[in-house]
Each structure stands twice: as C-alpha cells, then as structure tokens.
Amino acid sequence: MSSTSTAPSSARPQLTLSLATPANIPRIAHIHAHAFSSDPQFNALFPLGPTPVQIAWHTERHGEALASDRRARIVKAVRDDTGEIVAYGKWIVPPPEGEEEEKKADAPAVPWPEEANIPLWEEFKKGLKESQERIMKGRRHYFLQILATDPAHQGTGAGSRILRWGLDQADAEGLPTYIEATPMGLPIYKRFGWEEAGEIRIGEGGRFRTVVLVREPPKGTTA
Numbered sequence: 761m762s763s764t765s766t767a768p769s770s771a772r773p774q775l776t777l778s779l780a781t782p783a784n785i786p787r788i789a790h791i792h793a794h795a796f797s798s799d800p801q802f803n804a805l806f807p808l809g810p811t812p813v814q815i816a817w818h819t820e821r822h823g824e825a826l827a828s829d830r831r832a833r834i835v836k837a838v839r840d841d842t843g844e845i846v847a848y849g850k851w852i853v854p855p856p857e858g859e860e861e862e863k864k865a866d867a868p869a870v871p872w873p874e875e876a877n878i879p880l881w882e883e884f885k886k887g888l889k890e891s892q893e894r895i896m897k898g899r900r901h902y903f904l905q906i907l908a909t910d911p912a913h914q915g916t917g918a919g920s921r922i923l924r925w926g927l928d929q930a931d932a933e934g935l936p937t938y939i940e941a942t943p944m945g946l947p948i949y950k951r952f953g954w955e956e957a958g959e960i961r962i963g964e965g966g967r968f969r970t971v972v973l974v975r976e977p978p979k980g981t982t983a
Contacts, residue, residue, distance in 0.1 A: 772915070772916055772917050773839045773840065773841055773842075773916055774839070774840040774841065775837045775838065775839060775840065775846070775916065775917065775918055775921055776837075776838050776840055777835055777836070777837055777838075777921055777922065777925055778835070778836060778838070779833060779834065779835060779836070780826065780834040780835070780836045780848060781826075782823060782826060782827075784834075784836055784845060785819055785822050785823045785826065786815075786819050787845045788818075788822055788834065788836065788845065788848045789815050789816075789818035789819035789822055790815055791845065791846075791847065791848060791908050791909070791910045792818045792822075792848075792906065792908050793806075793810035793814050793815045793818055794810050794910065794911055795908035795909055795910065795911060796908065796942075797809060797810050797911075798911075799942050799944065800968065801884075801942070801962070801963075801968035801969075801970070802942075804877060804880055804963060804968060805876060805877050805880055805881055805884065806875070806876055806877070807875070807877060808875050811875065813873050813874075813875050814873060814875065814876075816873075817870065817872075817873040817876075820870045821869065821870040822834065822850075824869050824870055825850070825869075828869075829852075831852050831853050831854070831855065832850060832851075832852055832905075833850070833851045833852075833853055833926075834848060834849075834850050835848060835849045835850075835851060835922050835925050835926075836848045837916075837918035837921055837922055839913075839916070844913075845910075846909065846910050846913035846916055846918050847907075847908060847909035847910065847913065847916070847918035847919055847922060848906075848907075848908060848922070849904060849906060849907040849908075849919075849922035849923070849925070849926070850904070850905045850906040850907075851902060851903070851904055851905070851925070851926040852902070852903040852904075852905050853902060853929070854900040854901060854902065854933075854935065855900070857900070880962060880963060883962045883963075884960070884962050884970075887960040887961075887962055887970075888940060888960060888970075891940070891958055891960050891972050892938060892940075892972075894958070895938070895957050895958055895972060895974065896936075896938055896974075899935075899936065900935055901930070901935055901936045901937060901938050902926050902927075902929065902930040902935055902936075902937045902938070903937070903938045903939070904923070904926055904937065904938070904939045905940075907919055907922060907923070907939075907945070919948065920948065920952075923948070923949075923952055924952075927952065927953075927975070930975075930977060931977050931978055933977075934977045935977055936974055936975060936976050936977060937954070937974070937975045938972075938973070938974055939954060939972075939973050939974075939975075940960065940970050940971070940972055940973075941970065941971050941972075941973060942970065942971075943969060943971060946971060946973075949973055950973075952975065953975045953976075954973035954974065954975040955973060955974060955975065956971055956972070956973055957972050957973060957974040958971075958972040959971050959972060960972065
C-alpha cells in the first residue's frame with residue numbers, strides 16, 4: 761500500500777537515502793501509522809487510529825521483514841540537517857534469474873493486533889495476493905509494497921527519491937514494477953510512468969478502493 765502527495769517547496773532539505781537498520785524500525789513504524797491516518801480505508805482497517813498497539817504491530821512486522829525476508833529492501837530517506845527519517849519505502853526485489861519464487865504462508869508472520877478490523881484485513885490481504893498473481897502472471901518484477909512519508913515532512917521530495925531508487929534498479933534489469941496505491945497517491949505514480957492495471961475493492965459494497973498500477977521498463981531495456 762502506498763500513500764504520498766507532494767507540495768511545492770522553495771527550499772527542500774537535502775536528503776540521503778540508505779537501507780534501514782533494526783534501530784530505525786520504531787521510527788519507520790511511527791511514520792507508517794501516521795502517514796495513512798487520514799485515509800478512509802486505513803481507518804477502517806484500524807478503527808482506533810494510530811495507537812501504541814498499532815505502532816507496536818508495525819514495529820514487529822517491519823522488524824521481522826528486515827530480519828528474515830531476504831528480498832525486502834526497506835529504504836529510508838533522512839534529512840541531512842536534522843538526521844531525522846522523514847519517509848521510507850519497502851521494495852520487494854525479484855529472486856535471481858532462474859530461482860523459483862518463495863511461497864509465502866497465508867497466515868501473517870506477525871498476527872493481526874486485536875484492535876484491528878481483522879475480517880477486513882483478511883479480505884484486503886486476499887485481494888492483494890490475487891490481484892498481483894492475476895496481473896503479473898509470474899513475471900519477474902519489482903514491487904513497491906509500501907511508501908510512506910511523515911505528514912510533517914510532505915513536500916520534501918523524499919517519496920520521489922524512494923520511487924527512483926527502485927525504478928533505477930528495475931530499469932537496469934529491464935523489469936516491470938508493480939504497486940498498489942491509495943487514490944490519493946495516483947498523480948505521483950502516473951508521473952513516474954505507472955499505468956492503472958486494475959483495482960481491489962473491499963468492504964461493504966466494495967466501498968474501499970485500492971488502485972493497482974504497473975510500470976513497464978523503458979524501451980530498449982530487456983530482462
């Protein structure tokens with residue numbers, strides 16, 4: 761899931777991108793919980809908002825991904841002037857050529873917190889999995905699973921830098937990129953060349969919409 765927006769800034773801060781370390785995970789979890797706090801679907805998934813319980817859950821699951829998912833790349837954007845992490849993205853890189861995709865367990869590695877809307881989460885997770893399988897059809901691809909910016913640091917260009925981090929690698933390999941986005945995030949993703957490929961509807965009457973986008977590599981690059 762990805763949610764970001766941009767705002768004009770006459771003096772954007774200098775940023776440095778690097779891979780996150782275990783010490784960064786609590787800050788990253790805080791960003792995740794607050795970056796989506798104005799999104800109706802996210803509020804339905806977490807009806808109580810960005811509580812300590814929710815933040816602890818994000819901390820545990822991001823920590824687990826960092827420790828055990830060898831294909832996950834958690835990229836942080838840090839302000840040079842303050843040293844503060846202002847945004848992060850979680851890119852899932854494809855397995856090496858010729859290596860089979862690892863099968864993921866249906867149950868979450870970190871159980872849902874009790875205050876979450878667990879039936880809606882299960883519906884959402886099922887839709888995400890089925891959509892990616894249907895659209896990508898086993899093609900090797902890069903997957904931007906999460907992109908989140910601290911609301912206090914919107915307009916710094918951090919989200920765009922994290923997008924470019926993964927796109928440069930995908931383009932170098934001649935591979936497509938896949939993303940699931942909130943409607944709010946569509947303008948920036950389309951500006952980077954993603955095109956709508958489907959949608960996921962969950963909730964009563966399909967009231968919540970997640971947009972699925974695919975970006976093909978530039979012409980002249982081959983996988």
